[in-house]
């Protein structure tokens with residue numbers, strides 16, 4: 065058994081816990097998969113690199129609207145794939161090497177599980193190694209969940225872990241799920257020329273978004289993709305040249321390749337947490353207090369493993385808080401989950417922060433709502449935009465923004481002023497008229513939305 069000052073399970077956000085506070089102390093990093101975790105290897109980073117390529121293709125296809133004639137001559141999938149992973153894989157490998165050869169770090173490249181209250185056994189190349197530590201951080205993330213109808217059927221399928229490394233582009237793809245991953249990959253693969261068919265059990269896509277955003281997105285999606293909503297999956301079969309899904313309403317949806325995007329669940333079951341006295345919620349999420357402490361003394365958790373948000377910026381924030389708390393036990397900082405934004409990098413792009421209109425009304429507050437079209441500001445004219453919108457929701461009494469929702473180009477960037485105002489308590493009048501808005505930038509759509517919110521005085 066080797067004893068450490070700190071042991072970390074998971075090299076995603078967990079990797080950033082090795083701060084200068086641990087110089088001169090011993091740290092074990094336990095990682096069973098690709099070093100750097102989900103975001104770097106199979107999540108945010110490669111998906112957005114594909115999204116960018118998809119947008120280049122869409123821009124070319126759309127060029128004639130502006131009097132610029134152009135067309136896509138071809139999509140070189142291997143070139144796109146190899147460019148993306150040619151950049152990412154060395155970063156992952158470099159991160160691993162850095163920890164393997166670190167002055168105060170020991171990397172255990174295998175699966176860890178608790179075999180005692182502060183003891184983990186890690187299986188490395190079939191060998192069992194015991195690691196104990198004064199403090200342990202569980203940054204163990206989540207994995208893709210695949211419905212039993214798919215696993216039991218034996219049909220071949222991809223998840224987000226594998227689909228980006230396919231050998232060649234299929235002619236068609238069935239995507240099961242109507243959430244973030246489904247929406248992003250539908251955009252990527254359709255822009256790259258694949259016929260996309262979406263099967264989602266909800267009545268709309270992205271049902272957790274504000275109802276206006278979800279409805280507008282679903283309407284646009286139905287114009288581009290073959291979308292099947294509101295009927296559960298009944299069975300899956302391998303057919304000549306691909307996979308066929310049969311839905312509860314009898315519809316059959318067939319594609320060369322199946323991508324399953326039906327949510328992600330915590331990796332906690334494989335950690336034998338009960339041995340260490342670490343409590344979990346029924347969904348497997350590790351229970352933590354606002355400082356990141358689990359129910360077991362000296363064991364902490366952060367990121368997807370324990371957070372209500374499966375988002376990298378939240379995992380990064382929580383890692384910063386836990387890194388501080390590990391070194392400053394008498395000055396504990398707390399997670400700030402007041403205004404957590406999110407963006408779906410699909411087409412059109414979507415972003416949100418705060419309450420949906422439905423949630424805002426449910427609080428009983430007197431609210432004011434403004435929907436502002438991109439097409440009504442100068443830059444929107446330049447873009448010939450007819451479908452993009454901003455929806456702001458404010459509390460009439462406090463004049464504070466309580467929700468912001470964007471659907472359209474640059475949604476993930478345009479929302480930042482709203483996040484900032486909500487985080488720092490700026491009122492709508494302060495935001496709208498207490499600063500300049502560059503003319504004729506697209507951000508004027510936010511300025512106009514703010515000016516459209518109505519207050520009594």
Ligand SMILES: Cc1cc2nc3c(=O)[nH]c(=O)nc-3n(C[C@H](O)[C@H](O)[C@H](O)COP(=O)(O)OP(=O)(O)OC[C@H]3O[C@@H](n4cnc5c(N)ncnc54)[C@H](O)[C@@H]3O)c2cc1C
Pocket residue numbers: 073074075076077078094095096097098100101102103104106107108109111112174175176177203204205206224245331334335366367368369373374375376377378379409
């Ligand atoms: C396709 C996709 C796209 C995404 N895009 C975005 C995006 O654009 N923006 C965004 O904010 N978020 C995005 N996310 C979510 C984001 O990737 C996660 O929120 C983030 O990676 C969570 O970080 P983490 O450190 O908590 O967990 P992870 O990065 O998942 O790291 C956990 C690590 O722990 C390891 N591990 C688990 N159990 C054990 C064990 N027992 N022993 C040893 N090692 C173990 C795993 O192998 C993994 O490497 C995306 C996710 C996916 C799947």
Ligand SMILES: NC(=O)c1ccc[n+]([C@@H]2O[C@H](COP(=O)([O-])OP(=O)(O)OC[C@H]3O[C@@H](n4cnc5c(N)ncnc54)[C@H](O)[C@@H]3O)[C@@H](O)[C@H]2O)c1
Pocket residue numbers: 211240241242243244245246248264265266270297325326327328373374375406407408409
């Ligand atoms: N841009 C981003 O920030 C980004 C991008 C991708 C993923 N993520 C994170 O990763 C998480 C996982 O993404 P996701 O799209 O897999 O999950 P999700 O929760 O966003 O969507 C899951 C979808 O699958 C459906 N579903 C669940 N079980 C099903 C079943 N048995 N049969 C049919 N449909 C079923 C749900 O109704 C839902 O539409 C997201 O919640 C998000 O936090 C973030």
